[in-house]
Amino acid sequence: MKYLFESSIEKRDTGYMIPLPFNIWEVSRLRDVIQADVKIDGRSLECELLPKEKGSYEIHLGDADAEGLELGTSYEILLHVSATLIKMDQNSPYSLEHPIRKIDSVNVIIQPEDGLCGQSCVAMLAGVTIEDVNKVMECREWQATMGHVISALNYYGLDHSDVIVFTQGRDTELPKCCIMMEKMGRFCHYLVYYNGKFYDSNLGVLEEYDMSKLLGYLEIKC
Numbered sequence: 146m147k148y149l150f151e152s153s154i155e156k157r158d159t160g161y162m163i164p165l166p167f168n169i170w171e172v173s174r175l176r177d178v179i180q181a182d183v184k185i186d187g188r189s190l191e192c193e194l195l196p197k198e199k200g201s202y203e204i205h206l207g208d209a210d211a212e213g214l215e216l217g218t219s220y221e222i223l224l225h226v227s228a229t230l231i232k233m234d235q236n237s238p239y240s241l242e243h244p245i246r247k248i249d250s251v252n253v254i255i256q257p258e259d260g261l262c263g264q265s266c267v268a269m270l271a272g273v274t275i276e277d278v279n280k281v282m283e284c285r286e287w288q289a290t291m292g293h294v295i296s297a298l299n300y301y302g303l304d305h306s307d308v309i310v311f312t313q314g315r316d317t318e319l320p321k322c323c324i325m326m327e328k329m330g331r332f333c334h335y336l337v338y339y340n341g342k343f344y345d346s347n348l349g350v351l352e353e354y355d356m357s358k359l360l361g362y363l364e365i366k367c
Contacts, residue, residue, distance in 0.1 A: 146225075146226060146307065146309065147223060147224065147226075147309070148167065148225075148226075148309050149221070149222070149223050149308050150165070150221075150310075150361075151166075151219050151313065151315075152164055152165070152166060152219065152220065153218055153219050153220065154214050154215070154217070156216055160205055160207060161205070161206040161207075161208070161210075161211035162204065162205060163183075163185075163203060163204035163206070165194070165201070165202050165204065165224075166311055166313055166360075167360070168200040168201060169194065170200030170290065171290045171291045171292060171333070176196075178194065178195060179193065179226060180193060180194075181194050181224060181226045182224075183222060183223065184222070184225075185220050186213070186214060186220055188210075190206065190210045192204050192206055192210070193205045204222075237299075237302070240302045242302075243302060244301060244302030244303055245272065245273070245301040245302055245303070246271065248270060248303070248339070248365065251269050251322075251337055251339040251342075252272075253269065253344045253349055253350050254268050254274075254275060255346055255349065256346040256347065258286060259287075260285075260332075261289070262289075262336065262346045262347070263282075263290070263294045264279055264282060264284075264289055265335075265346035266294065266324050266335045266344075266346070267297045269337050270298070270301075270303055270322075271301040271303060273301075278297055281300050281301075282297050290333075291309065291324075291333070291335075294363075295363070303365060304365070304366040306364040309362075310361050310362055310363075310364075311361035312360070312361055313360065314356070314358070314359065315356070317359070319362060320364040320365075321340055321367055322364070323337075323338050323364045323365055324336075324337060324338075324362060324363045324365065325338055325343070325354075325359055325362045326360045326363075327359060327360060328360045333360065334347075338362070
């Protein structure tokens with residue numbers, strides 16, 4: 146998976162570090178040091194992700210790789226971590242060529258209890274029930290990470306970008322359809338954006354949204 150975000154470089158005793166503005170466990174079950182590739186300031190570099198705590202990681206750069214980069218300056222960074230997608234039972238009757246449906250409309254689904262917003266988003270996009278998605282995801286309330294969501298999208302043959310864009314509260318223009326991630330305490334709240342409207346499994350259909358609350362989004366290709 147790829148991640149697009151902005152961050153700055155810090156000098157530590159162990160080298161040059163770039164904090165990640167998201168929890169790598171959202172799409173990964175890897176532990177310890179993670180090998181990755183990063184593109185920053187027009188340069189493509191190999192790097193290591195070093196763990197801090199509870200899924201929090203930093204990009205570690207060597208002295209030569211950090212040469213020419215200014216400390217404290219915010220850079221647009223594209224991070225690629227291979228083989229991190231959470232895998233589910235992929236014995237699916239659907240594919241990108243034959244998805245469960247063409248997304249040309251969205252009907253809001255209100256979650257019956259808290260902690261099912263990820264399942265609700267997939268259900269809205271696939272046109273199925275939350276119960277159906279639960280069977281595919283095999284996870285319960287508060288357990289659906291973006292990794293589970295992406296694997297469920299793959300199961301239903303729903304095409305999506307391979308880049309999660311982290312806006313981190315900045316003003317942004319959303320694509321026609323996407324799954325939005327909103328930070329809510331220890332968890333992320335997920336909602337669907339489609340063609341100018343916001344479909345929230347807690348609040349229903351919204352005409353407006355405060356982008357300062359948005360952590361990031363994954364584009365769904367219609």
